[in-house]
Amino acid sequence: MADAPRALNRRSFLVTSGLAVGTAAAVTGVPGTALAASPAARRGAGTLPSDPFTLGIASGDPDPDGFVLWTRLALNPHADDGLGGMPAKNFRVEWQVSSDEHFRRIDRKGAVTARAEAAHSVHVELNGLRPGRDYWYRFKVENHVSPVGLTRTAPRSDSFGPALAMAFVSCSQYEHGYFTAYRRLAEEHPDLILHLGDYQYEYKKGVYTVPGGNVRDHDGPETVTLANYRQRHAQYKADPDLQAAHAVAPWLVVFDDHEVENNWARDVPEAGSDTPDTADFLKRRAAAFQAYYENMPLRRSSVPSGPDIQIYRRIKWGRLANFHMLDTRQFRDDQACGDGTKVCPEANNPDRTITGAEQEKWLIDGFRRSTARWDVIGQQVFFAQRDADAGPLKKTSQDAWDGYVASRDRITKGFVDAHVRNPVVLTGDVHAHWASDLKLNYDDPASKPVGSELICSSITSGGDGADSNPADHPYLKINSHLRFYNNQRGYVITRIDKQQLKADFKTLATVRTHDAPASTKATFVVQDRVPGLKQTYLRPYAAPKTFAAKSDEQIIQDTINAEDGRP
Structure with missing residues (x-):
């Protein structure tokens, strides 16, 4: 048919x-x-x-x-x-x-x-x-x-179907702005929307603030109990712009940390948590997962069992694409050397994992069996290496795949060895748009790309941010595989067909007022069987040169602070 x-x-x-x-x-x-x-x-x-x-x-x-x-x-x-x-x-x-x-x-x-x-x-x-x-x-x-x-x-499993309009989003902190980006996304009439985590935030009113002050307030205390999480989800779901995005297309959702608590890992709460003991934290996690399931369009296979939930899964879009949706929180080792961006030799420990052994095997087995034109990994935190030190030291985020180097190497080698035709990683979390080539060896400038990573900015988290010339960012100078950066709010919409994946990075000038327009800041293309990104459009930056009069070290620290996700 x-x-x-x-x-x-x-x-x-x-x-x-x-x-x-x-x-x-x-x-x-x-x-x-x-x-x-x-x-x-x-x-x-x-x-x-x-x-x-x-x-x-x-x-x-x-x-x-x-x-x-x-x-x-x-x-x-x-x-x-x-x-x-x-x-x-x-x-x-x-x-x-x-x-x-x-x-x-x-x-x-x-x-x-x-x-x-x-x-x-x-x-x-x-x-x-x-x-x-x-x-x-x-x-x-x-x-x-x-x-x-x-x-x-x-589409049917044996059909490519028409081109797929797929969008992905993350990080919607209710207090930091209006959800206009969700409405602008709805107006793009996508076929499919991926939410890659931080759908809601746990903080009580006024704890997590942005320059200029928050534009609206959270209800209730910090979310710890089932009643707290249910109330917070309801407050977010009542937003008409979020409802608009839910009403126009099916969603694939995965959580990151703030659906439970900032920077949690497996059964380990954040340092300074309101639930510092493991038993108390697992009760909190059970409450969060129960409320998450109650408020998301998930199948029965994701009904939680106490503090556990099955959220990693694979959705096939005919022969065109496989969507491998990951869980990088529930099975990870705790962040090495504590949270934050730092020099941490333990990040290279070959036993460290961000997915857990079972999920890693499931993912690599999926690569081996794949006959799709595109294999898309929907996940939460920065995948490519992002070194913040211009010298010989390696200073990286311990909350991202940089804190789990061996885990990243096994996944990358997994899709290379499986001869995956077009691997693309989609990422949220960091409150800014990024684009990156993926490599087997990030320390070798001559190492060829083996895949691509597209990172979406936040819907609101971090407030307005600012426009800038991506070429001025020191992260792009230090890391040659990083291809793009922009610190405004927005989303990414892609068009996927048999020949290419085209990604438009959409930005809004402000989230402090209703109904700001969205525009395309940059466009990248991944061509079939040509690993790596090709930039086809970049809008001139409109704001004064954001990075002027700041050292590279200050710019990097500002970037780290903006994406940290905690007060």
């Missing part, structure tokens, strides 16, 4: 839906398409006095015959108990999926229970749909109807 054409292009959907939480009338106004009222609602026995879909809707983890649909009921997202102001009872939630935007034809429908003990979250794991298709979906409880979401199944 050939891939079917889309019934409605995504830009049309964005215009007609408005990407806003709709009223029941707006959703059910097409004759003959309304979701039926429940018997209780028909008898006037509804118990929900206002819209319970304040957290929006989402979809995720697509495969050729289905995807996951998500929503969570909440009358008051800011409720201190984390339960969204909902009655302490279960609710029957109806759902519909249609290949027609007006729901004249219903492809699948059903009902599921939103349980009080799961914070009234809903996960519908669908199969039996047609590959390579757009689908619209919606929910209903009592007489309330959700906004409409747009999602998509992956």
Whole structure:
């Protein structure tokens, strides 16, 4: 069966839906398409006095015959108990999926229970749909109807399908700015969105601040309990710009540190943690993972078991791409020499791992079995070497793959030895755009590229940042494989086809006000079977020369401070 054409292009959907939480009338106004009222609602026995879909809707983890649909009921997202102001009872939630935007034809429908003990979250794991298709979906409880979401199944396993518009994002600190970048991303009408971690931040109001002051505040204390994490997720999910991005495409999500606590590693909390003991930290981790699952469009395979969750997984986009989504927190050795950027010989210990042995084997086995045109590794922290010392010493971030050199070498050698056709690493975490060639030996300038790394800036974390000429950054002078840097907020959107992967680095001038426009700062291309990056566009920097009157050492320290992710 050939891939079917889309019934409605995504830009049309964005215009007609408005990407806003709709009223029941707006959703059910097409004759003959309304979701039926429940018997209780028909008898006037509804118990929900206002819209319970304040957290929006989402979809995720697509495969050729289905995807996951998500929503969570909440009358008051800011409720201190984390339960969204909902009655302490279960609710029957109806759902519909249609290949027609007006729901004249219903492809699948059903009902599921939103349980009080799961914070009234809903996960519908669908199969039996047609590959390579757009689908619209919606929910209903009592007489309330959700906004409409747009999602998509992956192409058939034996088909390349059309070019894939894939975007990736990370690091959205609610207090540091407005989530305008999410809305600008939604307006790009991508087919697939990857979130690479730090979806939410754990700090209480005003602890983690940016120059000029925070533009809005967190609810509640630092997140430690299940109620805390549920409340924080609800506050973020209630943001209309974030809801806009969730409503237009399926997401693939993985967490980094702030979904639990800054710089945690395996069962080791951050130094100075509110939960310094291992047992207390594992209780905190269990609470964080429970809330994370409740608020993300994840499959049943990711239901947490106490402090453990299965988040690394592989999603295949036909023959075009494999997405290997990693977990670089739950199985890593603790950061060597403590957190931070420093000289640390222990980082070279061959026994150190950032993935754990089981996940590493799973990833390398996936490389060996791959027949995809592109193998994309979606993960959290900087992969390529980034040396901050211009002299003979090696000064690197111990929270990134630089703190786990042998682990990085095994993964790199794994995709080289497996003859992976086009390996590309996608990264978040560092609150700035970067681009890098990957090498087997970063200390040899003559070593040829064996892959590419694209690093997205933050949605808001770190505040506005500043524009600059990337050639002026000393990191790029010290590390010849680093190709690009920009410290404004934004996202990366890619177009992947059989011939190339094209990446546009999008930036916003400010996140301190609503509705800033996004523009392309730089464009890089990876050509099929040509390892390494080719820059095809660079917008002239608009701001005064940011690095003027600063030493290279000051610029590097400013960069380290900006991406540190803690007060």
